[in-house]
Amino acid sequence: MIEPAFIVLQNIQDTFYTFLQNIRIVDLLDIIIISSFLYIVLNWLRQSASRRNLFSFLVILIVYVIARLTGMYLTELLIEGLFVIILIGIIVVFQSDMRRIIDRISNWRFFDISQPDSTDISSSIITEAVAKMADQRTGALIVLKGREDWDRHVHGGIELDGKITIPLLHSIFNTSAPGHDGAVLSDGQRILKFGVHLPLSTNLYKLSRGGTRHTAALGLSEKCDALVIVVSEERGTISIARNGQIRQLESHSDLKKHLDDFWAEYYQSSATSYKQWGERRSLKTALAAGSLAFILWLSFAYPSETVYRTYAVPIEYSNLESTPYALQDTVPLEARLTLSGSEQAFRTFEPSDLVISFDLSSEEVEDLELDIDSDNINLPAGLQFFEATPPALQLKKQYFVPAEVPVKVPVSGTIAEHLQFQSAVPSPETVTVLVDTASASIDSVLTEPVDLSQIEGQTVQQKALQLEGDSFRLPEQTSPNIRVTINVRKIPS
């Protein structure tokens, strides 16, 4: 009994070590980015009106992950095949939420704004006015602007742009006044409009009681981050709707705290945002996002299986000039390499970058049997050399012995009638040539010929040395050009 338990433990330990060896910094970054994305999505779903619909998509995702992990190829293939349809479904179902996210991003503030004192005054005024209207059973609907734009969702109304005061709120919602129907839109200390029509919610199950006024409050709270206060004409209660949820307040005085919290969040200071981050709910969401990202990464990106791929790879020989030998005949210029690694590593790899290179100046290549191994291959991270065909290269070499030989300048053509050719003097007069003594010998080296028909007087020309065949070569750093001075004499007429 002890042995299998030990083996299991050993296996877990091995898997863990392999995991640690395989994981790269970019993988950690990958997980962090996905976690952040999931954190935003989960947070949004907590507030989203369409979150019930999410359940079906979540089931499909879970089935897909299980199918992938357990190798249920047909199921995996089916879900992948339906991917576009599922994506369209997600876009249709979550379209209003997606628009909200885009709105939210476009209204993002990179530097937090501290809360102005005026909001404190506004919350006191609104609390007092609303409490009084509730006591008097005057129906009211007051919207406080959040960060998001609401223009797309609200309709009609009369422009006001006046400072919030208790008498103003009372006069607006006075049932005998023509503008009491609809909602008041406010931003900070100002009333922007009254008599505004808000979108109605379709999630009527969230309303235990209440008619269209409460439905309208809930409706707007589902579309943007505004806070909506409802005073029920029928029951004299105060309710607040926010982030797609509506709740009736226990006591009228609770409203002040809700308003203060709302504004604190709206004009969020860094201190509050850190505090919020540390809140248990946010922490839970962050943990859930991190775990989900890790599971997704393990299922889709973790290099679990080793795959083998073979490529035709060019061979380069370098520093041949600095050796006392040359390679005989034609040398192999290509070999087939088999590499091993994860599918993920192969995905980011560019086979055309691969090259086998031999530094022939190195002392190890004495016998010129060159083994192809990982030292000669520019392997990318994550891939290993498995085998090469052929596994080694057999190259024949030629040894070269230096010989100092005179330079001779041949001449061609006929010189002009009024001139007489005297001499073509090379400079330097001798050069050192490397000679493969096993197959050739040399007693002089010729330059390109001097064409006498082009000579019009004494002149100096550059002529290249003519070394034909594989048995001769010039040492490194020797110029192949020779300076030739052509001496002529004028024939007196």
Ligand SMILES: Nc1ncnc2c1ncn2[C@@H]1O[C@H](COP(=O)(O)OP(=O)(O)OP(=O)(O)O)[C@@H](O)[C@H]1O
């Ligand atoms: N879409 C809307 N946008 C803004 N205000 C609306 C909207 N629909 C209804 N109202 C307001 O709600 C009033 C009707 O309230 P209704 O009695 O139907 O709702 P309720 O939720 O039961 O409210 P109460 O508890 O005050 O009776 C309308 O007179 C109007 O002022």
